[in-house]
Amino acid sequence: MKRVLAVLLALAFWPAMATAQAQVFTFAFDAPPAALTETVMTVVEGTTEVRLTFGGDCTLGGTAAGGARRFESYIRQHGFAYPFANLAALLQADDLSLVNLEGVLSARRLARVKKTFNFKGLPAYAAILQEGGVECVTLANNHALDYGAAGFRDTVQALEAAGIAYVDDHYVTVLQKDGVRVGFTASGLRINRKRFAAQAAALRELGCTVLVHVMHTGDEYAAYLTRAQRDTARYLADQGVQLVVGHHPHVVQGLEKLGSTMVAYSLGNLVFGGNTDPADQDAMLLGATFRFLDGVPTGSQVTLWPLTISGSPRMNDYQPALVSGDAAQRVMEKVQATSGFSLAPYRDGIGAVQAVSDLR
Numbered sequence: 490m491k492r493v494l495a496v497l498l499a500l501a502f503w504p505a506m507a508t509a510q511a512q513v514f515t516f517a518f519d520a521p522p523a524a525l526t527e528t529v530m531t532v533v534e535g536t537t538e539v540r541l542t543f544g545g546d547c548t549l550g551g552t553a554a555g556g557a558r559r560f561e562s563y564i565r566q567h568g569f570a571y572p573f574a575n576l577a578a579l580l581q582a583d584d585l586s587l588v589n590l591e592g593v594l595s596a597r598r599l600a601r602v603k604k605t606f607n608f609k610g611l612p613a614y615a616a617i618l619q620e621g622g623v624e625c626v627t628l629a630n631n632h633a634l635d636y637g638a639a640g641f642r643d644t645v646q647a648l649e650a651a652g653i654a655y656v657d658d659h660y661v662t663v664l665q666k667d668g669v670r671v672g673f674t675a676s677g678l679r680i681n682r683k684r685f686a687a688q689a690a691a692l693r694e695l696g697c698t699v700l701v702h703v704m705h706t707g708d709e710y711a712a713y714l715t716r717a718q719r720d721t722a723r724y725l726a727d728q729g730v731q732l733v734v735g736h737h738p739h740v741v742q743g744l745e746k747l748g749s750t751m752v753a754y755s756l757g758n759l760v761f762g763g764n765t766d767p768a769d770q771d772a773m774l775l776g777a778t779f780r781f782l783d784g785v786p787t788g789s790q791v792t793l794w795p796l797t798i799s800g801s802p803r804m805n806d807y808q809p810a811l812v813s814g815d816a817a818q819r820v821m822e823k824v825q826a827t828s829g830f831s832l833a834p835y836r837d838g839i840g841a842v843q844a845v846s847d848l849r
Contacts, residue, residue: 515654533668533784543775544588545756548763550610560762572760573621575810581624588625595643599636607635615651625654629675630705671699707738726750743827794841795820
């Protein structure tokens, strides 16, 4: 298990068996912590490798109509470690894992925003992320405000209490390892380009030589890419973002290379309490490795890990698992259908490794 230390909004994580200390800081982009501003001129020497893992939509709870009660019964029976147990080998072995937290964590009776689906779970469910090796979530999505500003505040409080970093339209996160810094930004259905430009500039001033953006856009359950997805990805590539990771469609979608930028348009669902019987259980994890020499990025690769969001084909048991053989090939074919290049093949135990580029 990864040990976690939380100090105010600066979160520091020490992965087990890691050779270097990795620290994670969450803050409003225009109010960076002194721990970053006072060390920005530190000389970085030697080689460093930063390993990241990304997962798709996670709803830790469900709707008040019944999904939340069913999810609660599974957690009460199996414990907080249950949902991510099958993915622990990947999520515990990296420097940071990030998923989309789609819904509210609150124990209060709050007024629901008028919409088709409102997702909510208990604040204690932040421990599911902690137990599963997930250190960071994005809250830039269309369900973070399902119970208004009060629900959002409760969610942030639950995350901070569990030592989970977060990123959204207003807050950014920085991962620091061996002096190397990677900056994380996020956007919802529409990106605010002026705000993003300010965030990117602030992160670069703090010494972030790699930027990762998580976007929540596209059409739900679509086997195609929307203009908004493509336009957002191209804009981010033009702004020098090295990796763009998407979700919201609830199904897997393709990869695209835009210069030295890799885009993964949709990872699908993951631990998804929002649907008790999903029609499409295929999804994937995305691993990303960035290599640095003397603090300068020199290259990267991403790895696709096909998975099913449920161990039961008949109902959602809220415990995703990696798949292999024909099931993995089926997921890869779905990803290839909307990819902008021929994907490297999936190999059992290795994943589908895609070289990105020489970043120098």
